[in-house]
Amino acid sequence: MTATASFRPDVIVIGGGLHGCSAALHLSMRGVRVLVLEKDHVARHASGVNAGGVRQLGRHVAEVPLSVASMALWHRIRELVDDDCGFESHGQIKVAESEAELETVRARVAELTALGFTHEEVVGQDELRALVPAIADHCVGALVSRGDGAAIPFRTTFAFRRKAISLGARFQEGGAVTRLVRKNNLWTVETADGGVHEAPVVVNAAGAWADRIAAQVGEPVPLEVIAPMLMITARVAPFIRPVVGATGRTLSFKQFPNGTVLIGGGLLGRAVRDENRTELDFSQVSVNARTVWDLFPCMRGATIVRSWAGIEARMPDQIPVIGPSGTEPDLYHSFGFSAHGFQLGPIVGRITADLITGGSTDLPIAPFSIGRFAA
Amino acid sequence: MSAPNPKFDFDIAVVGSGPAGLAAAALAASKGASVVLLDEQAEPGGQIYRAVTETPVRDRKVLGPDYWHGAELLGPLRDSGAVHWPGTTVWSVARPREDAGDGHRPIQIGLSRNGSAAMLTVRHVILATGALERPFPIPGWTLPGVLGAGAAQVLLKTSGLVPSGATVMAGSGPLLWLLAWQYLQAGARIDAILDTTPKQNWRAALPLLPGFLRSPYLGKGMKLMLDVRRKLTVIGNVTALRAEGDGALKSVVYTRNGTEHRLPADTLLLHQGVIPNLNLANATGCAQRWDGQQRCWRPTTDDWGATSVEGVSLAGDGAGIGGARAAEEAGRLAALDALHRLGRIGREQRDQSAVPVRTALDRALTGRAFLDTLYTPAEAFRVPADDTIVCRCEEITAGAVREAVRLGCSGPNQAKSFLRCGMGPCQGRLCGPTVTEVIAAERGVSPAEVGYYRLRPPVKPITLAELAALPKTAADIDAVFKH
Numbered sequence: 062m063t064a065t066a067s068f069r070p071d072v073i074v075i076g077g078g079l080h081g082c083s084a085a086l087h088l089s090m091r092g093v094r095v096l097v098l099e100k101d102h103v104a105r106h107a108s109g110v111n112a113g114g115v116r117q118l119g120r121h122v123a124e125v126p127l128s129v130a131s132m133a134l135w136h137r138i139r140e141l142v143d144d145d146c147g148f149e150s151h152g153q154i155k156v157a158e159s160e161a162e163l164e165t166v167r168a169r170v171a172e173l174t175a176l177g178f179t180h181e182e183v184v185g186q187d188e189l190r191a192l193v194p195a196i197a198d199h200c201v202g203a204l205v206s207r208g209d210g211a212a213i214p215f216r217t218t219f220a221f222r223r224k225a226i227s228l229g230a231r232f233q234e235g236g237a238v239t240r241l242v243r244k245n246n247l248w249t250v251e252t253a254d255g256g257v258h259e260a261p262v263v264v265n266a267a268g269a270w271a272d273r274i275a276a277q278v279g280e281p282v283p284l285e286v287i288a289p290m291l292m293i294t295a296r297v298a299p300f301i302r303p304v305v306g307a308t309g310r311t312l313s314f315k316q317f318p319n320g321t322v323l324i325g326g327g328l329l330g331r332a333v334r335d336e337n338r339t340e341l342d343f344s345q346v347s348v349n350a351r352t353v354w355d356l357f358p359c360m361r362g363a364t365i366v367r368s369w370a371g372i373e374a375r376m377p378d379q380i381p382v383i384g385p386s387g388t389e390p391d392l393y394h395s396f397g398f399s400a401h402g403f404q405l406g407p408i409v410g411r412i413t414a415d416l417i418t419g420g421s422t423d424l425p426i427a428p429f430s431i432g433r434f435a436a
Numbered sequence: 437m438s439a440p441n442p443k444f445d446f447d448i449a450v451v452g453s454g455p456a457g458l459a460a461a462a463l464a465a466s467k468g469a470s471v472v473l474l475d476e477q478a479e480p481g482g483q484i485y486r487a488v489t490e491t492p493v494r495d496r497k498v499l500g501p502d503y504w505h506g507a508e509l510l511g512p513l514r515d516s517g518a519v520h521w522p523g524t525t526v527w528s529v530a531r532p533r534e535d536a537g538d539g540h541r542p543i544q545i546g547l548s549r550n551g552s553a554a555m556l557t558v559r560h561v562i563l564a565t566g567a568l569e570r571p572f573p574i575p576g577w578t579l580p581g582v583l584g585a586g587a588a589q590v591l592l593k594t595s596g597l598v599p600s601g602a603t604v605m606a607g608s609g610p611l612l613w614l615l616a617w618q619y620l621q622a623g624a625r626i627d628a629i630l631d632t633t634p635k636q637n638w639r640a641a642l643p644l645l646p647g648f649l650r651s652p653y654l655g656k657g658m659k660l661m662l663d664v665r666r667k668l669t670v671i672g673n674v675t676a677l678r679a680e681g682d683g684a685l686k687s688v689v690y691t692r693n694g695t696e697h698r699l700p701a702d703t704l705l706l707h708q709g710v711i712p713n714l715n716l717a718n719a720t721g722c723a724q725r726w727d728g729q730q731r732c733w734r735p736t737t738d739d740w741g742a743t744s745v746e747g748v749s750l751a752g753d754g755a756g757i758g759g760a761r762a763a764e765e766a767g768r769l770a771a772l773d774a775l776h777r778l779g780r781i782g783r784e785q786r787d788q789s790a791v792p793v794r795t796a797l798d799r800a801l802t803g804r805a806f807l808d809t810l811y812t813p814a815e816a817f818r819v820p821a822d823d824t825i826v827c828r829c830e831e832i833t834a835g836a837v838r839e840a841v842r843l844g845c846s847g848p849n850q851a852k853s854f855l856r857c858g859m860g861p862c863q864g865r866l867c868g869p870t871v872t873e874v875i876a877a878e879r880g881v882s883p884a885e886v887g888y889y890r891l892r893p894p895v896k897p898i899t900l901a902e903l904a905a906l907p908k909t910a911a912d913i914d915a916v917f918k919h
Binding site: 102104109215216219294295319338340341343344346347350351353354360361362363364365366367368369 | 528530531544546555721844846850853854856859860861863892893894897898899900901903904906
């Protein structure tokens with residue numbers, strides 16, 4: 062698993078999260094030699110501890126084409142990585158608690174329809190209750206994306222890594238990238254553990270640390286380090302299949318096959334990224350618990366056994382940075398997924414590989430250009 | 437933000453009312469600090485002095501004089517003016533996100549009492565969370581009828597209950613002898629003690645014997661052991677152990693000098709020493725290190741019990757096993773340092789007051805190295821065979837952990853992701869040390885390199901309802917905590 066002196070990579074991927082592993086996989090599938098440099102271990106941060114939602118529902122319009130393309134890959138994920146990644150497709154639902162909220166989701170569907178997308182639909186109270194019998198009485202309807210679902214983040218990231226390795230990729234863990242220089246069409250990448258690696262092309266998939274890589278090449282970005290919090294309950298009898306969110310408040314709610322219920326919604330703790338550490342804010346966790354109390358009366362007696370937060374990156378406009386560097390040739394960015402990058406993992410790796418091996422991609426990535434932050 | 441409520445805004449919170457917590461709270465409050473002592477139990481005493489105020493075991497001989505020393509710590513606590521909140525579960529200790537602006541970064545404590553949760557703000561926390569029994573995974577340890585000797589001792593102290601039917605005790609360590617002796621005094625039936633102390637430990641411990649000969653506990657310990665040996669069947673050099681039964685314990689199978697033996701048993705009490713209960717400190721973010729001698733993780737502390745987290749100190753067995761008397765003195769040191777940090781006493785006064793405390797602490801720790809070495813659990817019990825369950829919550833075997841290591845799992849935190857090992861309601865309390873040792877052995881590296889679980893609040897399970905109803909204002913808190 063360690064890079065040897067004789068291994069001369071064509072591409073160095075910085076960051077062993079899902080996006081780094083996915084880029085490594087798609088490049089390896091095309092015969093490109095890849096070295097992934099990971100400062101901790103693969104899936105240590107957001108890719109190992111996120112909520113695992115595989116969601117097209119409610120995405121930023123700019124992301125929808127990518128999300129739809131990624132979903133096609135998710136539904137064949139076993140063909141891609143030889144593992145089902147724990148992916149289950151029981152739909153995702155955004156509950157409307159009032160007529161006004163229902164009106165908002167109707168407008169949303171109209172907007173998507175105009176753009177040619179049909180994966181989201183509005184359902185009324187009866188259909189909502191059929192899909193989620195446990196939902197509180199006051200809920201009036203929902204926005205539904207039936208092809209959506211959830212997967213297991215750590216297992217997914219490891220599956221991408223395993224498949225990439227089987228196709229020849231190498232992984233070097235435990236040394237953060239400290240320096241990045243390009244000379245004579247060759248990048249030299251130094252790591253804190255003394256490693257010096259060279260390759261013609263570099264991919265910056267460093268997640269919450271990606272701004273530091275970008276800054277090295279004179280391309281500062283306003284990346285915000287965030288710590289979205291999650292909590293999990295003790296096992297309860299199975300009662301819900303889709304992943305449920307809310308229209309008017311922040312929620313991500315789903316039950317695993319083992320009975321535990323994951324409650325999230327992007328409420329933030331505090332990230333101390335230089336120490337790989339997060340601090341929870343229980344007044345915010347309490348807000349999340351209150352939402353579940355309101356929407357799922359059957360959960361009021363559930364026991365919370367654990368809560369945590371992962372370190373993620375958020376861009377000011379809530380959409381990621383994907384595409385070539387604006388300052389350096391042969392450098393590609395893939396970061397800033399703003400707490401919803403998991404579902405995009407399979408496709409963004411393909412896009413990055415497209416860009417590196419063919420110079421272009423058939424998906425619309427212009428909105429994600431790093432140039433939008435250039436002074 | 438509403439104005440701080442004096443009743444919910446203390447200088448110091450002490451978590452745990454064992455010897456360290458009782459001594460720390462009493463000393464800190466007697467010097468004028470506002471102190472709240474938080475403890476899960478209904479009565480003070482911790483595990484060692486459990487139920488010391490109300491035990492139904494009235495015959496003082498049964499539990500012994502060391503137990504009754506606990507009662508002597510209660511008077512000073514009462515006189516000190518410290519606020520005591522029994523029946524309070526602390527599930528989180530965290531630095532709030534904002535600075536208070538008074539030079540101290542306040543600390544928020546998440547706690548539950550009478551089914552309601554609240555956040556308490558203090559300026560300093562002394563964690564006195566004590567010890568818990570080291571997990572002792574053997575084949576069959578999940579059968580009904582098999583329990584920790586410490587758990588059994590709690591039943592004796594709180595309810596005067598002793599096991600009925602054929603009872604076997606197995607393991608190693610001073611507490612095993614103490615419990616056997618207490619059972620003897622209480623008239624309980626113990627059919628046999630299976631001593632798993634490895635023969636070679638004696639060789640390793642012998643050079644440390646001179647220190648132990650000066651220990652204040654030597655006389656008491658010897659008398660206790662001799663008493664037990666005279667009255668009970670003690671079988672030494674036990675090297676393999678398993679519990680058998682169909683749905684409940686039927687027999688205990690052990691190996692001695694290469695031969696397998698079988699004892700019928702209704703109850704098997706297992707004990708392999710105690711380790712620091714560091715879950716709260718770990719979840720708070722306190723740095724910890726591997727203690728090769730006691731074979732456990734312990735939070736790193738300075739001479740005063742200060743941890744790597746500003747405003748959080750540790751005292752007693754939670755910082756490394758030293759026993760009840762050492763814990764008491766460590767509690768006093770932590771209190772003096774907290775008083776100093778809060779500006780209540782000067783550095784000189786702190787150091788001066790600490791002199792007799794340190795003398796007493798050194799005396800209490802005399803001979804510890806000998807005991808730690810002698811009672812180091814045998815490797816076979818720390819690193820169990822493949823078919824033994826290590827994580828009881830998720831029923832993960834040692835073999836599954838080894839398989840995960842072969843797939844690239846390098847430490848306990850990855851084991852959580854690979855196997856859900858340590859992800860159950862106990863959050864690794866019952867498997868953490870074993871998982872560390874199994875992974876270390878399989879990888880051929882030290883446990884220090886393998887690391888330990890990153891634990892997460894709530895350290896004790898709380899209900900969604902409690903969390904949802906977390907009071908936001910001082911008035912809300914008042915309503916919850918009227919007492």
